[in-house]
Amino acid sequence: MDYLKRANEIKDEVIANRRYLHQHPELGHALDNTVCFVKEKLIEMGYEPKDCGDHGVVALAGGKKPGKCILIRADMDALPMKEESGLEFSSLTDSAAHTCGHDTHTAMLLGAAKVLKEMEDEIPGTVKLMFQPAEEMLTGADSMVKGGVLENPHVDAAFGLHIFASLPAGRVLYSVGPMMSSIDIFEIRVNGKGGHGSQPNTSVDPVVIGSHIVTGLETINAREIAPDATAVLTIGCFQAGSKFNIIPDSAFMSGTIRTFDNDVRAFIKKRLVEIVEGTARTYRANATVEFHGEGGALITDPETARIIGDSVAAVIGAENVDGSLPPISGSEDFAFVTCEVPSTFFVLGGCPVDYPAYPQHSPQIRFNEDAFVNGVAAYVAGAVGWLESQAE
Numbered sequence: 001m002d003y004l005k006r007a008n009e010i011k012d013e014v015i016a017n018r019r020y021l022h023q024h025p026e027l028g029h030a031l032d033n034t035v036c037f038v039k040e041k042l043i044e045m046g047y048e049p050k051d052c053g054d055h056g057v058v059a060l061a062g063g064k065k066p067g068k069c070i071l072i073r074a075d076m077d078a079l080p081m082k083e084e085s086g087l088e089f090s091s092l093t094d095s096a097a098h099t100c101g102h103d104t105h106t107a108m109l110l111g112a113a114k115v116l117k118e119m120e121d122e123i124p125g126t127v128k129l130m131f132q133p134a135e136e137m138l139t140g141a142d143s144m145v146k147g148g149v150l151e152n153p154h155v156d157a158a159f160g161l162h163i164f165a166s167l168p169a170g171r172v173l174y175s176v177g178p179m180m181s182s183i184d185i186f187e188i189r190v191n192g193k194g195g196h197g198s199q200p201n202t203s204v205d206p207v208v209i210g211s212h213i214v215t216g217l218e219t220i221n222a223r224e225i226a227p228d229a230t231a232v233l234t235i236g237c238f239q240a241g242s243k244f245n246i247i248p249d250s251a252f253m254s255g256t257i258r259t260f261d262n263d264v265r266a267f268i269k270k271r272l273v274e275i276v277e278g279t280a281r282t283y284r285a286n287a288t289v290e291f292h293g294e295g296g297a298l299i300t301d302p303e304t305a306r307i308i309g310d311s312v313a314a315v316i317g318a319e320n321v322d323g324s325l326p327p328i329s330g331s332e333d334f335a336f337v338t339c340e341v342p343s344t345f346f347v348l349g350g351c352p353v354d355y356p357a358y359p360q361h362s363p364q365i366r367f368n369e370d371a372f373v374n375g376v377a378a379y380v381a382g383a384v385g386w387l388e389s390q391a392e
């Protein structure tokens, strides 16, 4: 089958599905209507979609011929904000908007599902379609991995894609190796003993201890990780006290860690806890650390990235595919899959015509719907191409 030609033929249907999803955005795991829509469309195509995790959907294509299993993923959630794109199919609610383009991912994966179903008998193995919730909360992929998305059948490789309005429409870019950073959000509480500002000896001052902790944490980057390892540790919030002559009982800090290496990430988290607890103990206080919003670095497997990248290039044209994308310092919860299975990830250009290229999450953002043809073709070509490479 000519995937690109078929993707072109179903373009209007992909756009119609996208516009419906765009008008009806939902947040996080609360995707009842979206899940219903996706399952209905899959059933119409002849699939038997299954629920997975907290509001995820899985469906299988192929399996008629023996072979391995590859997973392809789209995320479905929107953001809690008001849309200001001026599009005629703008969000019908002020409390949610698809400003990250996940509506386009869902519509493109539905388009790929249609093409894959039509050629099901020829697929040398199985393609598992993963429609995930709550990417923006970094909890959706995790809930599906825990819900068994990588088993029955066992997934041997995986890839996802993300549209970006800032890149030329229809271009597919990827990195070999580190592609998107890990994320960890931490909260530190220093528990001292409050007192009068004139008699600090009767108190245990959490402001001074917190300051030592900040300085101590700075030495992780400066003195404990290799010069060529890229990591960021930022404390964006430090709160304590209410008045000039009162030593407060406690201090609170929160911040974030980003890396492109999951071993560096683990080391920094371990040292953060040691420095916080050790410093507090040194100055007669105690301190606690809590981590939230955790996600690993998205690292593509070089061999998988090359095979899938070449398969996509063969269909949409080598001039439209670039495997030398530098790492991006944002996070992507598909890393919950890439940490488990050899994977790759694509960035799809979606720059609009005669309209500014707004950054992701901007209320004014628009995406170029012409890019969907290459997106659908990339999903199909990447999945089938990888299965063919394993069957040879």
Ligand SMILES: [Zn+2]
Binding pocket: 100, 136, 360, 361
């Ligand atoms: Zn986003």
Ligand SMILES: [Zn+2]
Binding pocket: 100, 101, 102, 135, 162
């Ligand atoms: Zn996104």
